[in-house]
Amino acid sequence: MARRLRNALLVAVALLWLLPTYLVVVNAFTAADEYVGPRWWFTSFALFENISTAFATADIGQAMWNTFLYSAGSAFIAVVVAALASFAVVVMPVRRPVLWFWLIYAGTLLPLQVFLSPLFNAYAVTSLYDTQYGMVLIYAALAVPFAFFVVRNYLTTAPKEMREAAQLDGAGWFTMFLRIHLPLARGAMVAAFLFQFLATWNDLLFGITLSTSPNVRPLMAALAELNGQYSGLGPPVILAAGLVASIPTVVLFLSFQRFFVNALRLTP
Numbered sequence: 001m002a003r004r005l006r007n008a009l010l011v012a013v014a015l016l017w018l019l020p021t022y023l024v025v026v027n028a029f030t031a032a033d034e035y036v037g038p039r040w041w042f043t044s045f046a047l048f049e050n051i052s053t054a055f056a057t058a059d060i061g062q063a064m065w066n067t068f069l070y071s072a073g074s075a076f077i078a079v080v081v082a083a084l085a086s087f088a089v090v091v092m093p094v095r096r097p098v099l100w101f102w103l104i105y106a107g108t109l110l111p112l113q114v115f116l117s118p119l120f121n122a123y124a125v126t127s128l129y130d131t132q133y134g135m136v137l138i139y140a141a142l143a144v145p146f147a148f149f150v151v152r153n154y155l156t157t158a159p160k161e162m163r164e165a166a167q168l169d170g171a172g173w174f175t176m177f178l179r180i181h182l183p184l185a186r187g188a189m190v191a192a193f194l195f196q197f198l199a200t201w202n203d204l205l206f207g208i209t210l211s212t213s214p215n216v217r218p219l220m221a222a223l224a225e226l227n228g229q230y231s232g233l234g235p236p237v238i239l240a241a242g243l244v245a246s247i248p249t250v251v252l253f254l255s256f257q258r259f260f261v262n263a264l265r266l267t268p
Contacts, residue, residue, distance in 0.1 A: 051241065067200070077140040078143035155184070
């Protein structure tokens with residue numbers, strides 16, 4: 001009896017959780033010229049027309065490509081830097097490893113709004129403002145602390161005997177990193193990459209602060225413009241664009257669930 005009640009509760013919670021998604025899909029399918037208010041059932045099937053309007057009006061395709069570039073590029077850079085820093089702090093005999101850990105990890109403890117004003121001024125002075133490499137740079141910098149946290153905690157579980165055996169065989173630090181610890185931390189690195197990819201894909205704050213040009217702005221900034229400047233197109237067009245924007249993250253999450261679980265466990 002208790003098991004049935006638990007299953008019924010889980011089904012009810014799942015249905016309640018899926019209700020907003022269902023409403024987004026239903027209203028995204030509604031023709032823009034027929035929309036007079038929120039719909040609870042399918043009355044028309046104009047999804048592709050709405051998507052076409054959104055892409056043509058706000059250049060969503062270019063924004064998606066920009067965001068993919070920022071998400072993949074910054075996550076890759078952050079994971080490589082985090083792996084090197086984690087190896088140095090955990091494996092190499094550096095002084096005060098705990099201090100180094102907190103110096104790097106402290107980047108996740110401050111609210112992101114704190115960085116906006118100095119970043120905007122610095123980007124304006126150094127000509128990084130409204131450039132693609134400037135966006136990749138800031139996203140990579142923001143991603144390093146959390147990626148370091150994930151990879152570093154993973155490497156702390158590695159047996160010290162492997163390092164000692166490699167040193168006895170004459171392996172240097174670079175060889176130990178490439179051939180032993182890098183393959184060992186591959187799961188944590190993939191998990192950190194996925195986390196940072198999704199975080200960058202869904203970012204709006206830095207997208208609207210550090211970019212303005214259509215060939216530079218990320219996807220969420222383009223959707224915000226679609227919802228603001230082109231709000232006269234109607235909610236179905238905006239919802240259809242948001243639906244398309246969410247597809248890559250949903251597919252990525254469902255395809256690599258086990259890496260997310262391993263990252264939360266923080267064990268190999």
